[in-house]
Amino acid sequence: MSLRDKLKGIFGGRSDLLKVDELADEFFNILLESDVSLETTEYILREFRKANEQNRKMDRDEAIRILKGILSKILDGARSDFDFLKQDRKPFIVLLIGINGTGKTTTVGKLSYYLLKNGKTVAMGASDTFRAGAIDQLRIHGENLGVRVIYQGMGSDPSAVAFDTIEHARARKLDYAIIDTAGRMQTNRNLMEEMKKIKRISKPDLTILTVDAMAANDAIEQAATFRKEIGFDGLIVNKMDTDARGGAIFSIAHQFRKPIYFIGVGQGMDDMIPYDPGMIIEKIFS
Ligand SMILES: Nc1nc2c(ncn2[C@@H]2O[C@H](COP(=O)(O)OP(=O)(O)OP(=O)(O)O)[C@@H](O)[C@H]2O)c(=O)[nH]1
Ligand SMILES: [Mg+2]
Structure with a gap:
């Protein structure tokens, strides 16, 4: 219920x-x-x-x-006045981080779609070089959206891919470079080290942590680790559509003390909507 x-x-x-x-x-x-x-x-x-x-x-x-x-x-408390569409820096670099399955790769696609729809140009970087299928998953999004995906082979250096993505975006004068990362490595320690390196090399303008609304309590623990080890600016809360209980968003907003930019409400490219507290409250209390 x-x-x-x-x-x-x-x-x-x-x-x-x-x-x-x-x-x-x-x-x-x-x-x-x-x-x-x-x-x-x-x-x-x-x-x-x-x-x-x-x-x-x-x-x-x-x-x-x-x-x-x-x-x-x-x-x-989790509202922000950050506007993805009003960024002058070119390319504006967005790094997606988060534990496996929280929707990073899908969100790279959704964000690109959102930006394209608003007249922006984008390149996507496949810096999850660890998981089999991750590169293809992003390439399919790229093909469907008509967006260039920068990638190398599996096992290649994720930071090098991020670097190439930014260089590509810079050379083509694209507005945004959006970089996917791995959610799993041999050990969690390695993952954090790898993420730190990607962040150091790509110098993102915005680092976003993706979390899964269904796993809120785990997500809070994960966020604490990511915050301590890597740091992030704000969140995208995915899978709100499958969260039958509906309470997780409150812990996420209360305990993370970070802006939530969007919520994910499905697997499709247009299933990402701006974070709107009024709408969430109305759904619960109407
Ligand atoms: N229902 C629903 N499914 C979602 C949403 N966002 C992502 N998914 C699905 O969740 C699964 C995992 O999403 P990915 O984007 O692959 O997650 P990831 O964080 O990149 O996972 P790793 O690459 O393993 O770290 C996929 O089947 C997505 O289609 C959402 O908002 N709602
Ligand atoms: Mg992924």
């Missing part, structure tokens, strides 16, 4: 006055079951109690209105 359905069913629609403790207990369960992390759930409940320090009773609608305000504020 989704967060939305759970909130709708809260107290079986009772409209009498309820104690704050009763409400808080109910919210606690609902939030945790919807995949909001414990840390974020506790924060939400602290805010909820703060909103009613006199500890007076309230009805369900008022409680939900307060909860909506708190959740909106959390999502608003």
Whole structure:
């Protein structure tokens, strides 16, 4: 059951006055079951109690209105005024990083599509030289979009591919160079070292971490490692379409304390939409 359905069913629609403790207990369960992390759930409940320090009773609608305000504020914290389309530096270099399966390669395609649609020119770099199939996966996106993909053979140096991609974009005066990376190496340690090197060599204008909304709690741990080891500017949260529970985005916004630029809502190239807290809140509370 989704967060939305759970909130709708809260107290079986009772409209009498309820104690704050009763409400808080109910919210606690609902939030945790919807995949909001414990840390974020506790924060939400602290805010909820703060909103009613006199500890007076309230009805369900008022409680939900307060909860909506708190959740909106959390999502608003991940807004940013960064605009992909208004970057003068040429090429503007975007590096995608993240654990395997979080949608990096797909997002390189989606971002390119978004930029092309808005009249920009793009080159894509296949710097995941580790996973069998990763290069072809990106080349297929490139063919479908009519975008040049810079690649070398499997096992080649990812930093060299990134460098070539940027050089190509520079020589052709392209607007953007978007670089895919591996999500898995022999060991995680190697992955971090490799990413550091790619970042050092490509000097990205923007480093984006992709996370999977379905695996929010893992994602938070992964993000902490990526932040410590490599650093990133913001996030793209993928697979929001498959997240039946719907609570992960709140932990991601609350705990990462980084901008979320887009959310991924499917596998297609146009299945990426700008991060819009209002829309997410309306979906849950409408
Ligand atoms: N439903 C859904 N599927 C997605 C989304 N984004 C990516 N996928 C799918 O998730 C799978 C993994 O995506 P990739 O882009 O290959 O992920 P990756 O991070 O590049 O993975 P590695 O290369 O293994 O590190 C693919 O089947 C994608 O089509 C999304 O927003 N929604
Ligand atoms: Mg990939």
